[in-house]
Amino acid sequence: MIKQALSGLKVIEFGNFMSAPYCTKLMADMGAEVIKIEQPVTGDEAREYGPFPNGERHHEKSGLFLYLNTNKKGITLNVDTPEGQKIFNDLIKNADILVENNPPKRIADLGFDYPTLKQLNPRLIMTSITSFGQTGPYRDFKAYALNTAGMGGQTTRTGEFEREPITPPLSQSHYQSGAMAATATMGALFSRMSNGAGQHVDISETDVWATIHHGHGVHLGIFEGRKSIRAGHRTISVYPWCILPCKDGYMCLIAIQGYQWKRFLEAMGNPEWMKDERFQNRIVMAFQHADEADALVIALLLNYSKEELFDICRRNQITFAPVRDIAEVANDPHFKERGYFVEIDREHIGLLKYPGAPYQLSDTPWQLKSPAPTLGEHNEEVYCNQLGYKKRDLARMQKAGVI
Amino acid sequence: MVRYPLESFRVIDFSWVWAGPLLGEILADMGAEVIKVETNKRLDSARLTPGRSTEGPETDFIFHSINRNKLGVTIDMTTEKGFELIKELIRISDVALDNFSPKGLKRLGLDYEMLSEINPKLVQVSLPAAGQYGPLSDIVTYAPSLGALCGYSSMVGYPGERVLGEQTPYLDVTSSIHGAFAVLAALYSREQTGKGQRIDIAQIEVGASVIGEAFMEYFMNNKVLGTQGNRIRNMAPHNNYPCQGDSGWISIAIKTEEEWRNFCEATGNPQWATDERFKDVASRLKNQDELDKLVASWTKEHMDYEIMELLQKAGVAAIPCLDLTERFSNPHLESREAHLHVEHPATGMDIIAGIGFKYSDTPCEVRRPAPMLGQDNEYVIGELLGKSKEEIAQLVEEKVLY
Numbered sequence: 108m109i110k111q112a113l114s115g116l117k118v119i120e121f122g123n124f125m126s127a128p129y130c131t132k133l134m135a136d137m138g139a140e141v142i143k144i145e146q147p148v149t150g151d152e153a154r155e156y157g158p159f160p161n162g163e164r165h166h167e168k169s170g171l172f173l174y175l176n177t178n179k180k181g182i183t184l185n186v187d188t189p190e191g192q193k194i195f196n197d198l199i200k201n202a203d204i205l206v207e208n209n210p211p212k213r214i215a216d217l218g219f220d221y222p223t224l225k226q227l228n229p230r231l232i233m234t235s236i237t238s239f240g241q242t243g244p245y246r247d248f249k250a251y252a253l254n255t256a257g258m259g260g261q262t263t264r265t266g267e268f269e270r271e272p273i274t275p276p277l278s279q280s281h282y283q284s285g286a287m288a289a290t291a292t293m294g295a296l297f298s299r300m301s302n303g304a305g306q307h308v309d310i311s312e313t314d315v316w317a318t319i320h321h322g323h324g325v326h327l328g329i330f331e332g333r334k335s336i337r338a339g340h341r342t343i344s345v346y347p348w349c350i351l352p353c354k355d356g357y358m359c360l361i362a363i364q365g366y367q368w369k370r371f372l373e374a375m376g377n378p379e380w381m382k383d384e385r386f387q388n389r390i391v392m393a394f395q396h397a398d399e400a401d402a403l404v405i406a407l408l409l410n411y412s413k414e415e416l417f418d419i420c421r422r423n424q425i426t427f428a429p430v431r432d433i434a435e436v437a438n439d440p441h442f443k444e445r446g447y448f449v450e451i452d453r454e455h456i457g458l459l460k461y462p463g464a465p466y467q468l469s470d471t472p473w474q475l476k477s478p479a480p481t482l483g484e485h486n487e488e489v490y491c492n493q494l495g496y497k498k499r500d501l502a503r504m505q506k507a508g509v510i
Numbered sequence: 511m512v513r514y515p516l517e518s519f520r521v522i523d524f525s526w527v528w529a530g531p532l533l534g535e536i537l538a539d540m541g542a543e544v545i546k547v548e549t550n551k552r553l554d555s556a557r558l559t560p561g562r563s564t565e566g567p568e569t570d571f572i573f574h575s576i577n578r579n580k581l582g583v584t585i586d587m588t589t590e591k592g593f594e595l596i597k598e599l600i601r602i603s604d605v606a607l608d609n610f611s612p613k614g615l616k617r618l619g620l621d622y623e624m625l626s627e628i629n630p631k632l633v634q635v636s637l638p639a640a641g642q643y644g645p646l647s648d649i650v651t652y653a654p655s656l657g658a659l660c661g662y663s664s665m666v667g668y669p670g671e672r673v674l675g676e677q678t679p680y681l682d683v684t685s686s687i688h689g690a691f692a693v694l695a696a697l698y699s700r701e702q703t704g705k706g707q708r709i710d711i712a713q714i715e716v717g718a719s720v721i722g723e724a725f726m727e728y729f730m731n732n733k734v735l736g737t738q739g740n741r742i743r744n745m746a747p748h749n750n751y752p753c754q755g756d757s758g759w760i761s762i763a764i765k766t767e768e769e770w771r772n773f774c775e776a777t778g779n780p781q782w783a784t785d786e787r788f789k790d791v792a793s794r795l796k797n798q799d800e801l802d803k804l805v806a807s808w809t810k811e812h813m814d815y816e817i818m819e820l821l822q823k824a825g826v827a828a829i830p831c832l833d834l835t836e837r838f839s840n841p842h843l844e845s846r847e848a849h850l851h852v853e854h855p856a857t858g859m860d861i862i863a864g865i866g867f868k869y870s871d872t873p874c875e876v877r878r879p880a881p882m883l884g885q886d887n888e889y890v891i892g893e894l895l896g897k898s899k900e901e902i903a904q905l906v907e908e909k910v911l912y
Binding site: 110111112113115116133137155156157158159160161162170171173174175221239240241242243244245248249250251252253254255256257258259260261262263264265266267270271272273274275276277278279282283286287288289290291293294295296297298300301304306307308309310311313314315317318319320321322323324325326327328329330333334335338339340341342348350352357358359361363421424426427428429430431432433434435436437439440441442444445447448459460461462464465466467468469470471 | 515516517518519532535536540555571572575576622640641643644645646647648649650651652654655657658659660661662663664665666667668672673674675676677678680683684686687688689690691692694695696697698699701702703705707708709710711712714715716718719720721722723724725726727728729730731732733734735736738739740742743744745748749750751752759760761763765822825826827828829830831832833834835837838840841842843845846848849860861862863864865866867868869870871872874
């Protein structure tokens with residue numbers, strides 16, 4: 108087996124649902140050894156989320172859980188028992204990284220706060236992903252992905268002007284905070300290489316939205332009074348920047364440069380209306396005549412399927428693209444040639460395709476070595492082989508509700 | 511003494527516009543020496559956004575925000591001497607970053623075979639729309655096309671209605687964050703192996719990776735998820751609701767039965783909790799349209815922050831949806847330094863994005879504003895590459911440093 112980029116790195120995940128699991132998935136898929144701690148019996152919430160085969164609920168068959176937990180080892184541990192706390196501490200002593208997404212108050216109550224854990228392992232990097240961060244007036248507020256996206260600025264840009272703003276689909280907030288957490292944790296590893304010390308990495312899901320995603324435009328709001336405008340299928344900037352129907356679906360039309368728009372009209376046979384004085388300046392078009400322009404463009408688009416249009420656009424270097432649905436992407440020859448979707452065999456679920464590598468590293472590639480763990484699958488391996496417990500200890504701890 | 515996480519690393523950044531520069535920004539915020547290579551012959555179009563850069567290429571706030579902490583050189587690498595300088599920079603760099611198309615990269619002579627020969631320890635990362643190979647690898651796109659091609663946009667719209675699609679550079683930013691992780695993993699690996707490598711990022715594959723749930727649904731059940739609106743599988747209410755007057759929209763999400771009871775109690779509508787239609791999450795999901803109307807009838811009578819305070823006290827997740835200026839004046843975001851005031855020689859003062867991660871011990875901060883064109887030519891060409899003042903003057907004269 109080819110050595111992977113993060114081989115040898117030991118990570119403990121004390122997380123739940125999406126953000127911390129996505130963070131440690133990125134690490135595990137690059138070769139880190141991730142031990143995922145789950146609550147005995149109930150396990151990770153994502154196990155109850157779905158999608159399930161034929162919609163039938165089963166805690167070993169949730170698609171989201173299977174996707175977010177590839178390449179990890181799974182153990183059960185009840186950290187609310189004294190013995191569970193002791194085991195948690197033993198795991199921490201041997202780890203490089205702890206990733207968690209619990210409310211700050213819960214972590215403090217358990218005695219798993221960074222200053223305490225640092226005493227056990229000064230090299231430990233502890234990464235905490237929360238809705239609002241470890242400081243600030245909203246620190247202990249409750250929020251889900253919907254709420255952090257709303258506060259962080261992602262929501263007010265999407266939807267129709269008069270109707271409710273639309274949050275990004277499928278809980279994007281958690282992917283964003285998870286990916287940022289993985290990146291920031293790597294930074295802390297480099298710090299540790301130079302000074303030998305671990306530290307606490309504080310990831311606020313709201314901050315991730317409000318800064319790297321939406322902090323750049325705030326200046327325009329303050330000094331020029333700009334607002335985030337929801338314009339439905341459009342961005343009001345230059346025309347075209349919109350999504351319009353064609354014969355069999357939707358096309359994404361965007362031309363920042365004038366020549367891109369010209370080439371499109373040319374490819375459509377230079378319709379007479381392009382000479383109309385309303386359509387000479389594309390900024391004026393965007394602000395004043397977008398509805399009229401849409402109607403005329405749609406009339407052209409309806410003559411073609413989206414793949415026919417994509418062909419025309421690619422041949423003429425026009426920057427438009429088809430809006431592909433999930434089935435089309437899953438069967439797209441591009442993704443196929445790059446080996447993006449990978450097939451995994453797993454107990455309870457059998458062979459199934461999953462989304463694969465978000466990036467390709469030439470020498471230490473993304474790899475799928477094992478599917479998501481069943482609940483407590485690696486108890487024996489971790490407790491007996493790594494921490495030195497006997498098999499009869501496991502039976503006793505199970506009875507006592509510790510694991 | 512090393513203070514910043516990546517202080518000992520040098521990045522040569524050839525990238526443009528959003529995704530590439532933001533990846534460079536993350537590394538720069540962590541303390542890497544990121545050298546942005548530009549040329550007056552063809553400016554980064556982010557310096558020239560219509561409506562923002564009315565006073566020339568040094569005044570675009572967004573450019574300033576996504577390029578802070580970087581050094582700037584102007585080298586015309588299409589000249590022979592310019593290309594030699596690039597090669598010398600590659601020799602002393604740890605990372606080379608670009609978002610050219612595979613063809614463009616070859617044309618400029620920056621393909622990995624060439625660069626790794628000059629510097630085998632180099633990590634080269636490229637993040638074009640569709641990667642270095644595959645049938646789509648030559649496409650030219652803007653951010654919204656990425657959402658269209660990876661399936662993401664097909665899910666953006668009101669449930670059961672037409673596709674509205676992602677209008678923001680959401681997937682560019684997502685690619686930057688993932689890309690930065692891949693670069694740091696490759697650098698970490700280099701500590702063990704001593705070898706650099708090539709990282710090929712297709713932004714549309716990063717896009718597919720953050721909608722994993724939709725693909726799992728398709729592969730499991732052959733079911734294609736369409737426009738999602740504000741719906742989620744396991745929660746109701748789960749929506750953005752209108753507030754009193756013009757005070758905006760409030761996001762409310764309720765997962766547990768306890769939250770639901772608390773919500774009904776706190777809003778003065780205990781009868782909702784016992785209503786057959788809303789008795790458990792399955793019922794609430796089934797009757798979500800009616801439920802949303804009821805919730806909205808209550809939220810419309812109250813101001814956004816007032817609702818937040820009331821419901822948070824009751825343990826219910828309620829947070830206003832904030833616009834640009836509303837975020838700027840939000841006390842929590844202010845305490846988290848989500849926006850920073852930075853002096854810039856051309857504009858006086860910019861408000862730029864804060865840093866999206868915090869360390870307990872190592873500082874991450876804005877150490878310098880975004881570079882003016884060619885601002886660091888002397889340091890980079892003189893000090894790092896050891897050219898004399900006369901040589902530099904000659905290179906300027908010949909429009910190599912341009």
